[in-house]
Amino acid sequence: NDFVQGLSGGQKRRLSIAIALLKKPSVIMLDEPTSGLDSAASVAIVGELRKLAKSENLIVIMTIHQPSTKVYNDFDQVMLMSKGRQAFMGKAASAHKYFESIGYPMMQMTNPADFLVDLVNADFTSEDSVISILDEWKLHTSKSKMSKDENLAVDSNDDEFHQLMKRKKSFFHELFVLFRRHAVLIVRDPFVYVGRIVALLIFCTIFALAYWSSREKVQAQAINFYYANAWTISLGSMFAVVAVFALNAEFKSVMREVKNGMIQPATYIMAKSILVLPVMLLFGVAALSLGVYAILGVKANYAVYMVMFAIGIFVFECIAEVLSVTFFNPLLGMLCFLSIWFSAFLFAGIFLPADDIPVVIRWIYYVLPLSHTLDAFSYHVFSGETWPSCIPDESAGAICIDFSQVPGEEPSTLILQELSKLVPLVSGEDNRMEAMGVLLGMALGYKLLYIAIVFIKCSQCTTLEEPVLNETETSVDHDVSRHS
Numbered sequence: 220n221d222f223v224q225g226l227s228g229g230q231k232r233r234l235s236i237a238i239a240l241l242k243k244p245s246v247i248m249l250d251e252p253t254s255g256l257d258s259a260a261s262v263a264i265v266g267e268l269r270k271l272a273k274s275e276n277l278i279v280i281m282t283i284h285q286p287s288t289k290v291y292n293d294f295d296q297v298m299l300m301s302k303g304r305q306a307f308m309g310k311a312a313s314a315h316k317y318f319e320s321i322g323y324p325m326m327q328m329t330n331p332a333d334f335l336v337d338l339v340n341a342d343f344t345s346e347d348s349v350i351s352i353l354d355e356w357k358l359h360t361s362k363s364k365m366s367k368d369e370n371l372a373v374d375s376n377d378d379e380f381h382q383l384m385k386r387k388k389s390f391f392h393e394l395f396v397l398f399r400r401h402a403v404l405i406v407r408d409p410f411v412y413v414g415r416i417v418a419l420l421i422f423c424t425i426f427a428l429a430y431w432s433s434r435e436k437v438q439a440q441a442i443n444f445y446y447a448n449a450w451t452i453s454l455g456s457m458f459a460v461v462a463v464f465a466l467n468a469e470f471k472s473v474m475r476e477v478k479n480g481m482i483q484p485a486t487y488i489m490a491k492s493i494l495v496l497p498v499m500l501l502f503g504v505a506a507l508s509l510g511v512y513a514i515l516g517v518k519a520n521y522a523v524y525m526v527m528f529a530i531g532i533f534v535f536e537c538i539a540e541v542l543s544v545t546f547f548n549p550l551l552g553m554l555c556f557l558s559i560w561f562s563a564f565l566f567a568g569i570f571l572p573a574d575d576i577p578v579v580i581r582w583i584y585y586v587l588p589l590s591h592t593l594d595a596f597s598y599h600v601f602s603g604e605t606w607p608s609c610i611p612d613e614s615a616g617a618i619c620i621d622f623s624q625v626p627g628e629e630p631s632t633l634i635l636q637e638l639s640k641l642v643p644l645v646s647g648e649d650n651r652m653e654a655m656g657v658l659l660g661m662a663l664g665y666k667l668l669y670i671a672i673v674f675i676k677c678s679q680c681t682t683l684e685e686p687v688l689n690e691t692e693t694s695v696d697h698d699v700s701r702h703s
Contacts, residue, residue, distance in 0.1 A: 229260040236264070240271070242481060249281040253290065262289045269293045284336070291332040301339035304353045305360075321355050393482060397490040405494060411465040412498050415458045419505040426450045427510035434516045438609040439616030441601075441634050442641055447515055448600050449569065452531060452592055455506050457560050459535040463552040466543035470673070477677045484677040488670055495536060499529035519603030527599065527651070530658050531592035535560070537665035544672045563587035568594075568644030575643075588661050590644060595654035597645050598635065606630040617641060 226234060232252055239247055252268075253261035265286070272279045283290070291297075297314055299307040307314055314335060315325040325334045341349045405412050430447035433440040476482045503525035511517050517524070538559060542552035566576060567589040576584060584590055608630075609619035618637045622630050635647040 228255050229257075229264070232256060232260070232264055233267075236268070238481075239479070242479070243275075244277070246278045246280065249279065251282055251284065253283060253286065258287050262287065265290045265293045286332045288330045288332070291330070297335075299335050299339060301341060301349055301353060304357075306339045306349075306352050306356050307335070308356075308360075317359075318352075321352070321359075323352070390483070390486060393486045394490055397482060397486050398493065401490055401494055405498065408465075411462060412501075415461055416501055416505045418458060419455055419502055420509060422454055423451050423506045423510035424514065425510075426454070427514040430515065434514065436516070436604050437607060438618045438620060438634060441606075441618045441638055442616075444515070444600070444604075445597060445638060445642060445645070448511065448517070448596060449593055451506050451511055452528065452596055453564060453589065455502055455528065455532050456535040456563075456589065456592075459532065459539045460553050460556045460560070462536060462539040463543045463556050464549045466540060467546070467549035467552060470544050474677060484673050488673060492666070495533075499533045499536065500525060502532050503528040517600055517603065518605075519600045523651075524596070524599060527592070527595055527655060530655055530662070531588060531596075534588040534592075534658050534662045534665065537662050537669060540669045541665055541672065544669060544676060559587065560589075563589035566590070569642055572643030586661075588658055591654040591657050591661075593644055594646060595651045597638075597642075598647075598649050599651060601635050601638075602629075602631045602649070604631060606634055 236247075236249070236252065239249075249268075252264060256264070266289075268279050268281075271277055291311060294311040296309060297307065297311040298305060299314070307317060309317065311331075315331055318335075318338065319325065323338055325331065337344065339349050339352060409417075427447060430443050433443040433447050436444070473482070473484075473487050477484060507517075507521070507525055507528060511524075512521060539552075539556055542556050543549065546552040546555070562583055565571075566580070566583040566587065568584060573581060573584045573590075608622040610621055611619045618634060618641075620630075620633050620637060622628070622633065625633060632647040635645055639645040639647070
């Protein structure tokens with residue numbers, strides 16, 4: 220990726236082949252595995268495939284254009300095609316003999332692959348000559364029986380498929396492998412989680428320093444104290460936009476693995492969901508430890524604040540997951556996420572009370588998570604502080620309450636009630652449990668939507684299924700077996 224040096228072309232080819240071999244298949248099909256490689260790398264890859272075919276009793280089928288002589292000599296059998304028709308099918312070593320027998324001898328010191336391709340390349344050879352070669356092979360195959368040495372017989376009665384399916388590992392083994400793999404990716408790839416932890420630490424510290432005066436905990440600074448914490452919550456949720464881009468690329472890779480029968484969507488979802496939960500807590504540690512508690516001097520319960528922060532971030536993480544699998548282009552998903560986040564921030568109740576929002580769009584206030592998160596944290600941080608009384612005068616700030624005039628009331632509750640005149644969202648009531656319940660319900664809803672989209676898209680992949688032969692196919696297979 221952008222942070223770690225990538226593999227060379229040859230290394231990528233080897234890696235893709237190694238991934239295909241992880242399932243221990245009986246047959247492996249490769250589409251131009253030597254494309255873009257130099258001659259030495261092509262020879263090395265094909266040579267290694269030949270060794271694997273011999274040692275693992277593996278059938279390797281590949282398409283290839285103009286291989287070198289060394290590469291060509293590694294093939295046991297060759298199928299030459301042009302215009303969608305066969306021009307030859309048989310042993311690689313006997314191809315030139317067949318074409319010599321029909322009037323096309325190969326000159327000495329010629330690459331057999333170049334010789335064969337030149338014969339049937341209609342772009343540089345006369346079309347009449349190409350059609351003549353194709354017709355000649357059709358006539359040749361109709362007159363002769365397929366020999367056992369030159370052709371592969373197909374037996375429809377064998378149980379190769381069932382033996383292949385038995386090789387699949389258990390659900391829990393697959394879950395363990397994916398869990399370990401994605402745990403390593405979280406550590407090695409700084410883009411998705413580690414980078415966000417660092418960004419939260421830096422930016423939340425900067426915002427805390429900007430609101431340095433609010434650490435005095437006097438009523439004149441109550442509004443600044445509120446905004447210092449509100450920006451911490453908002454920044455943490457906005458950074459989830461990064462996950463849309465990263466998870467989109469990851470899901471494309473997962474879909475290829477599902478298509479190849481390597482993993483199940485359920486194990487991927489479960490492994491990712493388990494690993495993300497402790498990361499949300501780490502986000503809370505990064506955002507709160509230095510900026511909120513060390514610099515602003517918040518005295519509210521640290522563990523409770525961290526869990527509340529993690530739940531609020533987790534909802535936006537679930538939204539990012541939904542958008543990452545909804546759109547093929549990650550930029551569209553990121554644009555939608557930013558639109559959702561901005562809407563959540565605008566209609567969170569910081570600037571407008573819910574009752575003043577037009578009815579047709581008032582639902583945004585309730586269905587988006589930021590309003591519930593900010594409502595819960597405001598009571599938590601203010602109730603944990605000791606607020607001194609204030610004597611109203613001309614030099615007093617926007618909030619100034621003489622607590623002696625309202626005996627029996629909690630100072631923090633009085634300040635929150637006064638603050639609600641400036642910030643409509645704020646309430647003097649303890650709604651933390653209710654707000655966290657709503658947020659967890661939202662997270663569950665978005666997570667279920669994400670799971671549904673993943674399963675729908677993975678179901679559209681072509682997966683390995685047991686072949687069902689009709690009577691015509693069965694009779695053809697028996698004919699091939701008899702000819703062999």
